[in-house]
Amino acid sequence: MLVNVLVIGSGGREHALSWKLSQSPKIDTVFTAPGNGGTENNVSINVDDLDSLADFAKKNNCFTVVGPEIPLAAGIVDKFSQMNLKIFGPSKNAAQLESSKIWAKNFMKRNGIQTAKFEIFDDPKKAEEYVKSLDYNVVVKADGLASGKGVIVCNSSDEAIAAINSILVKKAFGDAGNRIIVEERIDGIEASYIALCDGVTAIPMASSQDHKRIFDDDKGPNTGGMGAYSPTPVINDVFAEKIQKKIINKTIQSMKNEGIIFKGFLYAGVMIRNNEPYVLEFNARMGDPECQPIMMRMDFDLYDYFVASVDGTLSSMPAPKWKNQSAVCIVLASQGYPESYLLGEEITGFDLIPKNAIVFHAGTKKQNGKILSNGGRVLGVTALGDTLSSAISNAYAAVDKITWPSKFCRMDIGKKGLSYL
Known part of the structure; x- marks a missing residue:
């Protein structure tokens, strides 16, 4: 009997997971909650509305796959498991590896897993004094979830002090920055x-x-x-x-x-x-x-x-098989990201994308048949190639087809890899 799958999230990761799962002969329908302008069978339930997500999964006989960290940190897996609903992802306790950087660092320390030297602070003055006592540069991290932005890499003690103030005093990341980690900067x-x-x-x-x-x-x-x-x-x-x-x-x-x-x-x-x-x-x-x-x-x-x-x-399970090709994803963002940026701009060019590439949507929405920008990271243009070099060329060729007024991307994705070949 075919099953339905519910993918929770609205980013490029969730579009890619939904796309891949929809290729399984064992799956009938892949739903995405809340999804974006590129995903199909969208369900308008937010990722933190655990009760509504559980109700939907139960009514529609869904195997659930959790994409982002917020519902994991909130204990969605524990909730679904208690209701005998099948769900892929770590429990709330296990998700602490991500939801609390301090918990993760202490876990690594007590279990001998190699990580940078670190100290924990909730007092900005003590953190500043510590930074001034060091003869190496540091990274300052907010303890909690900050959408990948709660890490500030510092090139001097002045930059570190500014980072400490930004997180602990100015509350740049809200409660996620009630405590910070100051750790040795490892370059490599x-x-x-x-x-x-x-x-x-x-x-x-x-x-x-x-x-x-x-x-x-x-x-x-x-x-x-x-x-x-x-x-x-x-x-x-x-x-x-x-x-x-x-x-x-x-x-x-x-x-x-x-x-x-x-x-x-x-x-x-x-x-x-x-x-x-x-x-x-x-x-x-x-x-x-x-x-x-x-x-x-x-x-x-x-x-x-x-x-x-x-x-x-x-x-x-057998060892996973991978295509003998390279794949490159270039994120198209709205100018101003990760700070402030415009929303609601029409995006065009999807019909011009070559067959070796796929456009995974992230911060988009569909409105009156048009695709509009609806976030900082908007699209992930992803292409295959027989070599890394050709995959890069194919991805940027596809990027050139997509247009909207605030479109912005890095022009050096994959370049690091080429220097190792």
Whole structure:
């Protein structure tokens, strides 16, 4: 019997997940709540309305897939599980790896998982004194969820003090910044390593690399991500095994030892320094925009693996297969993001996109048959190519077809990868 699937979220990640799941022969209808201008079968329920989402899933016999972090942190998986509704994602306890950076850092410290040296503060004066005592640069992080923007990378103690004031005094991230982490800045090569877990077994997804800063050459403030590509030559097979063993497997086992079963996507943002991986952050869900190129390269039925994750049977699943091509996702944003930006501008050019590319929608809405901008990160133009270089060319060729007045994107997505080939 065919099942229905409910994908929760409204970003490019959720469009990519919905697109991939809709290819499964075992699925009848994929609903997306609340979805965006590009997703089909949208359900107008917000991601934090857990009761309405549960009611919908129950009435429509849905297997549920959670995209973003907010419902995970609110305990949607616990709620659905209590109602005997099948749902893919980590419990509220397990999602603390992302919902509290302080919890995650302390977890890593007590379990010997490599991460940067850090201290925790809620008093701006004490944080400032600490920064002034250091002979190295730091990163200042808000404890709670801040849509990928709560991390400020500092080049001097003056910048660090400004960051401390911004978060603790001016409340730039609201209550998410009631406490902060001040940690050693580790410079190296950053990559994203994502695994699908069932609490015991962790199956690695294809490697990828995100581009966090708003401007070319990694300049400007952090964003939710301006583009990504897969696979990345930064993580070769030997290094992937090191990350899998030292970080992913150790995290899953340590969580289990502490009485927490981690099911879902475990995302380790890693910095590679002197051939050693350090965890910059954990996410308890698939990355966005990493999801888009990973889904484009995926050559297996994702639904089967989601079911195995929930049922605890991943060890019996075959190794995932990936297309032997590169995929590149370029995020098209509205000018002014991640600060203020215009909404409601008409976007055109979708009918001109070549066959080797897909436009995943994020901050869009459909109105009177038109697609309008409805967010900071608006679209994720994603293309395949036989090489990374050709995938980059194909993605930017597709980007050129899309137009709206405030359109903005980085022009160097994937360039880091080329320098390693």
